[in-house]
Amino acid sequence: MKKILFIAGIFLSATVMGQVDKTKLPFWNDRLSFEERVNDLVSRLTLDEKVAQMLNHAPAIDRLGIPAYDWWNEVLHGVARTPYKTTVYPQAIAMAATWDTASLYTMAGQSALEGRAIHNKAIAEGKSAERYLGLTYWTPNINIFRDPRWGRGQETYGEDPFLTAMLGKAFVRGLQGEDPRYLKAAACAKHYAIHSGPEPVRHSFDVDVSNYDLWDTYLPAFKELVTKANVAGVMCAYNAFRKKPCCGNDQLMIDILRKQWGFSGYVTSDCGAIDDFVNYHKTHPNNEAAAIDAVANGTDVECGNSVYLTLTDAVKTGKIPESDIDRSVKRLFMIRMRLGMFDPPSKVPYAQIPESVLESPSHKAHALEMARQSIVLLKNEQGTLPLSKSIKKIAVIGPNADNNIAVLGNYNGIPSKIVTALGGIKSKLAPDAEVIYEQAVNFTNDTLFRAAGNLNTSFTYEGKNGFKAEYFPNRELKGTPVTRMEGMPDHYWQEGETIVDRINGNNFSARYSADYLADKTGELQFELEGDDGYRFYINDQLVVDAWERNRWGARLYTLKTRKDSVYKLRLEYWQGGYKANIRLTPGNKVKTDFAALAGRVKDAEAILFIGGISPQLEGEEMPVSYPGFNGGDRTSIMLPAVQTELMKALESTGRPVIFVMMTGSAIATPWESENIPAIVNAWYGGQSAGTAIADVLFGDYNPAGRLPVTFYRSDADLPPFEDYSMEHRTYRYFKGAVLYPFGHGMSYTTFKYSHLTTPVSVKDNTGIPVSVLVTNTGAREGEEVVELYVSYKNQSIHVPQRALKGFQRIALKPGESKTVHFILDGAALAVPGADGQMIRPKGNLVISAGGGQPGVPNKTTSNVVQKTIVIN
Template sequence: MFHKQLLAASVSLMMLSAKAQTPVYKNTSYSFEERAKDLVKRMTLEEKVSQMMNKSAAIDRLDVPAYNWWNEGLHGVGRSGMHVTVFPQAIGLAATFDKQAMYKTADIISTEARAVHHAYERKGSRDIYQGLTFWTPNINIFRDPRWGRGQETYGEDPYLTAQMGIQLVKGFQGNDPKYLKITACAKHFAIHSGPENSRHSFNVAVSNYDLADTYLPAFHDLVVDGKVASVMCAYNAFGGQPCCGNDLLMTNILYNQWKFHGYVTSDCGAIDDFFKGHKTSTDATSAAADAVIHGTDVECGHTYTTLVNAVKQGLVAESKVNESVQHLFEIRFRLGLFDPASMVKYSSIPESVLESAPHKAQALQMARESIVLLKNANNLLPLSKSIRKIAVLGPNANDSISVLGNYNGFPTKTTTVLQGIKDKLGKNVELTYERGTDFVTNKDNVDFAAIANRVKDADVIVFVGGITPSLEGEEMPVKIEGFDGGDRTSIDLPHVQTAFLKALNATGKPIVFVMMTGSALATPWEAGNIPAIVNAWYGGQATGEAVADVLFGDYNPAGRLPVTFYKSTDQLPSFTDYSMNNRTYRYFSGEPLYGFGYGLSYTTFAYSNFGVPSSVVTGKPVTVSVDVQNTGKVDGDEVVELYVKHGTGVKAPIHALEGFERIHFKAGEKKTVKFTLTARQLSVVDDNGVRLQVPEKLQLFVGGQQPTAAALSSKKVINKTVEVKGNQIVIEDLGLH
C-alpha cells in the first residue's frame, strides 16, 4: 500500500513538474487570455510588431507559425484557389429575407473555410486567403444606389442588415463553447458608403441623429448581441479623424460603450491614408502610433513596421502594443491554432465537404429565394414548358462571370440563364440565342431591328440584361457612360439595353426581362412596357437553374427588395451627402418605382386578426400576432413584414421595418405569425443621438410589403395602434452630445 502511495505521489510530482516546465501559453489548462498574455510577455518589441500586420511573421523560437489575417467569405469562401460553393452576392442573400437560410448558408461557408484552411495547412502553406479570420460581413448601409460596393451589403435598412449580419456571425463563428469555427468581421466601421474615388481622403459629415439612427445600429447589434470577433475600421474620416484613429467611434463607442472584446483590423492601406489622404498625421510613424492608440490591432498593409520607432520615440506606449498583440493571440487561441487537432472539433472537417451535394443544393435554394418578381402583367409567368420556340437574348444571358458577383470564389460549375433554360426545356424546344449587345455600348454596331426580325416568330422572348460586377465594385479602373471608378454616375439601365428592348417589344411578342444587378436599377420604360420583370441579382453558381425554375413555375418566387428602386437618378440627393434626408424608404418622400420590401408571387396571401395590445409600458417588450393565409392555388413562401410608425411630433423614420419572417404555405394553408418587439425597437433617437423610449401612440403595420396607401386600402397590409405609457427612458447614450 505504501509503495502505491509513493508511486502516486511521485507521478503527481512529475505532472506538477511537467506543468511547471510547460510554458503557460502552451498549456491548454489555462484560459486563452492567460495563454495570450504569457506569450506576449515572452516576445521582444520587434516580435510583437511583426504580429500586427496582416502578414504576421513566424517566431520560431516560440513555436509561433506565420499567419495571414486576410481572408474573404462574402458569399462563399473567396479567392482561395480551391473550388468552393458560391452563393448569391450579399445583396441577393438579403433579398431572401430568410434568417434561417442565411444561418445555414453561413454555416456551410465556414465549414468549407475550415476545409480549405486545413488543406493548405497540411501543405505547410499559410498565405493570404488561407487563414480562419474572415473579413465579412459588410454591414454598411446602402444609402445610395450609385455606390459600387453596395452589392456587398444587406441593403439600405439597419434592422434587416443587423438581422442578416447576426445570422452570418453565428454561422461563421460556430456553436462550440470553447473554440471558434472561423471569425466574422463587422465592416467598415463606420459611415462608409462611397464614393470610391475619394474614400482615402473623404471626411464624412453626418448629424448625431443620422449616426445613431442609421449608421451605427447594425454595428451595435453585431458587436453587442452577435458577439462578432472582429471589426474593420473604414478608410474615410469622420469628424476630422480617420475612422481607424477616431476618438468617438473607436475609443468611446466601440471599446468604452459597447465593451468590444475581439480584434480590430484596418482596411487595406487605411493607415497610410492618415498621412497621405487625410493629412492628420505627419508621417508613417505617427500614423501607426495614432491607430494603435485608438485600438486598431492589426494593419492590412506595412505602415506598422514603423511601430518599433514609434515606441522608442515615445509616440505610443509599449503597453498599447501589448494590448493589441494580446487581442490577436486570444483570437488565434480561440480558433484552436495552437492546440492539438483532437481538441478542436472543427479541425476534423475533411476536404470532401467542398462543393458537396448538400452545399450545392443550398446554393440553388438561396438563388431561388433571392429572386424578386417585380412585374407579372396578365400572369405571363410562369411560362409553359410546352412552348414551341423561345429566344434568349442579352449581355447577361450566357455570362458566367456576372453571376459570381465580387469578392467571390470559383465553383467547378456555373450555370448561366441560357444553360438553365436549355436544361429545363430539353431538345424538343427550339431555342435561339444571341447576345446582341454589350452592357453599355453597342460596340459591334449590331442591328437590333434585324435581331428582332429573326426572333419574331418565337413564342416568348427572354432578355437577360442589367449590369455586371465588371462595371460596379471596389475602386475599379472603369470610366464609361454611367460608371466611374466602380461607382455609378447614373442608376438608369444602360440606354443601349433599353434600345434593344424597344426593338424587341415592336415584335408584339411577350417579353420577360431578367435583370442582374448588385444595386437598384431605374427602369421606368421597362416597367411601363415589358410585361414580366424578374430581378436575379448576381445569383451565384446556380443562377441559371434558379431563374429557369422561376420562369417555368418549378419555384414560386418570394424574394423582396432590400433596397429602394428609384425611378431615376434625379430622385437622389448628392452622392457625397451622407444626410439621410430623402434617402432610403425610411426617409424618401417621393414615389419609387419599386419600394423596399416589395416582391410578387404566383399566389396570393390574406392577413387578418392582427393581435396587438392596446398599450405597453416603457421598457417592456410587446408581442403581436397575425393570421396569414395562402389564398391562391399554388404553394409558396410569404415574407411577413412588420413596420413601426412613431407618433406625430417625434423625429423618426416615415416607418421602419422591425420584424420579418419568411414562411412557407401550402395552397389554402393558414398560420399564425408572432413577433416580439423590444423596447429598443420601439425607441426613437433625438437630435443629440440619444436613443429614447417616449410615451406616444405607435402604429404597427403587418403585410407582405411596406404600408403604402394602396397596400392599406387593398388590405394587403393591415394596421393597429398601441399606446406607450410610462416615463421616458434612455435606451442608449453614445455620448455624441
C-alpha cells in the same frame, strides 16, 4: 523566385518549430485558460516580434514555435480567392433579398466548414501562412446601402439598419459556430462605421452626419453584431469621420466601440488605411504619427502595408507606451487561441474537417435554394409568368444571358460548375425546342466585336493550333515559366485562383505567342483588354503599349493584311493583385441591327431579355469609365439606354417579352416598368443562378424574394452622392413615388392578412406582443415574407416615416393559414434624439403587418393590416 523562397521559409520554420520543447512554454498548455496563455505568450516576445505580429502577414517566431499567419481572408458569399474550388452562394445583396435569417445562418456555417477544410489542407501542405488560407474572415459588410450608386452596395444587406442587423447577426453566428470554447471561424464587421462611397475618393473623404443619423442609421447594425452576436473582429474604414480617419477616431473606436459596447475583439484597418492618414487625409505628418494614433485608438492589425513597423522606434523614444502594443498583440493572439491554433488538433472540433466538404452536395443544394429564394418578381401582368415548358421556340437575348462573370458577383470564389441563365433555360425545354441566343448588345453600347471567319485554325505555334502560353510567378516575365498551349487568350481570374501549377492569380505575368496566317488581303482588328498592364507586338514591333496600368480600358489595333502572309503575334501581360483579366479578340466591330434582330425572333413564343449590369462595371474602386459608370460606382441609376432601345424593338414584335435583370444595386426602369409585362430581378445569383432563374420562369419555384433596397424612378430622386444625411434617402425618409419599394416582391399565388392582434396600450419600455394570421388564398404553394413596420404619429422629434421592426419567411400550401408572432421590445422602438441618446416616444404607434410596406404604391399581392396603439 520570391514565392519559392517564401514557401521554403515555411518549411524551414516548420523544422525549427519541431525542435521547440512546448512542454516548457505555458502558452502551449491547453489546460490553462486562454487568458493565461495569451499573457504568457506576449510576455516572451521582444518588441520587434510584437510589432511584426500587428501586420496582416504576421511572421513566424521560430524560437517559440509560433507559426506565421496571414489575417487576410474573405467569405462574403462563400470562401473567396483560394486556390481551391468552393461553393459560391448568391451575392450578399441577393442573400438579403431572401429575408431569411435561417438561410444565411446555414450558408455561413457551410462556408466556415469549407474554410476549415481549406485551412486544414493548407497546414498539411505547409501553406498555412499564405493569404486567403487562414480562418479570420473580413466579412460581413454591414454598411448601409444608402445610395444606389455605390458600387460596393452589392456586398451589403441593403438600405435598412434592422434588416442588416438581423441578417448580419445570423451570418456571424453561423460562421463562428456554437462551440463554447472554439470559434469555427472568426467573422469581422466592416467597414466601421460611416462608409458607403463614392469609391474614387474613399481614401480621402471626410464625412460628418448628425448624431441622429449616426445612431439611427449608421451604427445600429455594428452595435447588434458587437453586443448580441459577439463578432470576433471589426474593420475600420478608409474615410474620416468628423476630420479624424476612422482607424484613428477616438469617438468611434474608443468611446463607442470599446467603452459603450464593451468590444474585446480585434480591429483591423482596411487595407492601406493607415497610409491614408498621411497620403490622403493629410491629418498626420508622417507614418510614425499615423501608426501611433491608430494603435492608441485600438486598431490592432495593419492590413496591406508596413507602417506599423515604425512603432518599434516610437516605443523606444517614448512616443507610445509598450503597454499599448501589448494590448493589441494580446487581442490578436486571443483570436488565434480561440481558433484552436495553439491546441492539439484532436481537441479542436473543426481541425479534422476534410477536403471532401468543399462543394459538397448539401452546400451546392443550399446555394441553389438561396438563389431561388433571392429572386424578386417585380412585375407580372396577364399571367405572363410562369412560362410553359412545352414552348417550341424561345429567344434568349442580352449581355447577361450567358455571362459567367456576372452571376459570381465580387469577393467571390470559383466553383467547379457555373450555370448561366441560358444554360438553365435550355435545361427546362424539350431537346427539339429551338432556342435562339444572341448577346446583341454590350451593357452600354450596341457594337459587338465579332470574330471574322474561322480564326481558331489561323493561329498556330510551331505547327500546333492556338497560342503558346507562358506563366511567370512574378510581374516581370522573369525566370522559368510554366508553359502550355491555349486557345485565344481570354481569361478572367479571381485573386488567389490557381492560374497554372505553382502560380496563383496574384502578382504574376504571362506571355502569349502565335503566328497568324492571313486568309485575305484587307484588315483585321485586334481588341485588347487587360488589368493591370499589357503590351502587344506584331512581327516584334510594339503596336499597343498599356503596360503602365491600363486599368480595364479596351484598346483596338487594326492590322493591314496580305493574303497568305504570316504575322508573328506576342501579347505580354502582368497582374499585381486583385482580379486578373487579359483578352485578345481578333475580328471586327459590328453594330447590331435591332430591327433585323426583331425580325429573326418575331415568331418566338416568348422573348427573354437577360440584361441589367454586372460586377464588371460596379464594385470596389474599379478602373471603369463607361457611360453611367465611374471608378466602380454608377453615375446614373438608369438602365443603360441601349438595353431599353433593344427591348423596345423586341416589344414591337408583339410577342411576350420578359425582362430578367441582373444587378447588385437598384436600377431605374421607367419604360420597362410601364411596357414590359413581366420583370424578374435575379441579382448576381451565384454558381446556380441560371438554374434558379429557370425554375422561377417556368414555375418550378414560386418566387418570394423581397427588395432590400428601394428602386427609384430616376436620378432626379437622389440627393448628391457625397451627402451622407439620410434626408430623402431610403424608404424610411424618401417621400416621393418609387418604381418598386423596399420590401416589394410578388408571387404566383396570393396571400391575405387578418386578425392583427396587439395590446390597446402599453407602458413606456414595455415589450409589445404582435400576432397576425396569414392565409394562402391562391392555387399554388408558396412562401411569403411577413413584414412588420412601425411608425410614430404626431411627434415633435425626428422619426422615420416608417421602420421595419420584424420579418419572417413562411411557407403555406393553398388554403393554409399560419399565425405569425413578433415581440417588439423597448429597445427596438427607441429612436435617437438630437444628441444621439435613445428615447422611446410616447403617443400613437401604428403597427402594420403584410407582404410589403403600408401605404405605398406597387405593393405585393399581399394586403397590409394595421392597428394603432398608445404608448403611455
